[in-house]
Amino acid sequence: MRVGRTRDDKGKDFGGRPSSRYSAWVRWIHLGIGLGTLAIVSGLAWLAVATRGCGRTKNGVDSEKEASQWPAPEASLHAPIIRAARGMTKIRLFVDPGHGAEGNTGNLSCFCEKEQDFTLDLAKDMGTYLQQTGRFEVMLSRGVGEVVSYPDRVSASERWKAHVFLSLHSDVRGRHESWTLNDGRTCPRSESAPGFSVLFSDEGGLATQRHILAQSLAKRMSQAGFLAYLGEQYSMYEADPQVQGVFADRHPLDKRIFVLRQPSMPSILVETHNAWDPREVRRWDERHTRTVFFQVVEATLIDFMTARPGELSSEKDKKASLPEADDAGGR
Numbered sequence: 001m002r003v004g005r006t007r008d009d010k011g012k013d014f015g016g017r018p019s020s021r022y023s024a025w026v027r028w029i030h031l032g033i034g035l036g037t038l039a040i041v042s043g044l045a046w047l048a049v050a051t052r053g054c055g056r057t058k059n060g061v062d063s064e065k066e067a068s069q070w071p072a073p074e075a076s077l078h079a080p081i082i083r084a085a086r087g088m089t090k091i092r093l094f095v096d097p098g099h100g101a102e103g104n105t106g107n108l109s110c111f112c113e114k115e116q117d118f119t120l121d122l123a124k125d126m127g128t129y130l131q132q133t134g135r136f137e138v139m140l141s142r143g144v145g146e147v148v149s150y151p152d153r154v155s156a157s158e159r160w161k162a163h164v165f166l167s168l169h170s171d172v173r174g175r176h177e178s179w180t181l182n183d184g185r186t187c188p189r190s191e192s193a194p195g196f197s198v199l200f201s202d203e204g205g206l207a208t209q210r211h212i213l214a215q216s217l218a219k220r221m222s223q224a225g226f227l228a229y230l231g232e233q234y235s236m237y238e239a240d241p242q243v244q245g246v247f248a249d250r251h252p253l254d255k256r257i258f259v260l261r262q263p264s265m266p267s268i269l270v271e272t273h274n275a276w277d278p279r280e281v282r283r284w285d286e287r288h289t290r291t292v293f294f295q296v297v298e299a300t301l302i303d304f305m306t307a308r309p310g311e312l313s314s315e316k317d318k319k320a321s322l323p324e325a326d327d328a329g330g331r
């Protein structure tokens with residue numbers, strides 16, 4: 001006989017079915033809460049990964065890279081290692097500040113500075129720096145206020161028996177627009193084609209020497225952190241297949257760059273930057289940028305001269321077979 005009922009009994013007898021339904025509901029609710037929590041946690045986790053991943057997307061990497069790359073203000077430059085041998089003969093470097101010839105002032109920068117003024121300032125700076133290393137004698141092709149023809153420059157470098165002829169220039173390239181400076185002057189501007197280029201002539205007996213010198217300088221400039229221009233806008237220069245930033249002169253023979261083919265010692269021309277690009281112009285105003293560039297030149301020339309034991313021999317005989325260039329004023 002059943003007397004009285006426990007809660008369990010009651011549950012079993014009367015509440016059995018409702019209680020089972022209740023438990024099922026509770027289980028479903030728990031399952032629902034569990035799944036919901038899982039979904040929320042997974043969602044948050046995905047969001048966290050996705051957010052962190054933003055920096056790793058292509059655009060993210062590119063923008064980070066661009067921010068640290070030349071010509072960004074924060075892009076760093078690194079001094080090269082200079083391997084100077086003891087007792088080396090001083091290297092006689094003839095530095096040619098480009099332009100400053102009759103009717104030839106060169107380009108106009110984005111700050112309306114004449115190219116001839118920039119190159120002269122850089123050349124004087126370079127001369128001072130390299131001479132104080134004790135490893136160089138430097139002669140400039142022109143001084144302040146002087147107008148000197150290109151043939152006269154080449155003659156001077158030969159009389160002085162220079163080992164190397166280095167012509168300094170800035171380039172202008174890319175689609176440009178105008179902008180107005182605070183002082184009201186309107187100047188050309190372009191940020192589409194930054195970078196340096198090193199030009200050489202592959203004609204005649206000095207072709208290999210010039211090529212080695214151009215490649216060596218461009219390699220070191222890139223290693224130091226300068227940006228090599230790849231030549232997208234060049235039609236009269238052929239890009240070197242081995243080293244970025246190196247170009248052979250491909251103007252018609254009578255228009256080729258005088259200082260690249262006429263000197264009787266190896267000669268190269270550096271377009272240090274795009275003068276229409278304010279980012280580059282500002283960087284080339286910096287003491288540190290110039291110092292690294294001078295050190296790059298120093299390291300390049302020491303290696304070049306060390307690889308050529310003894311003094312450079314006269315190359316006039318080799319030059320004699322070249323056709324004469326008319327374009328003495330072009331560069």
Ligand SMILES: [Zn+2]
Nearest residue numbers: 098106169170
């Ligand atoms: Zn120039």
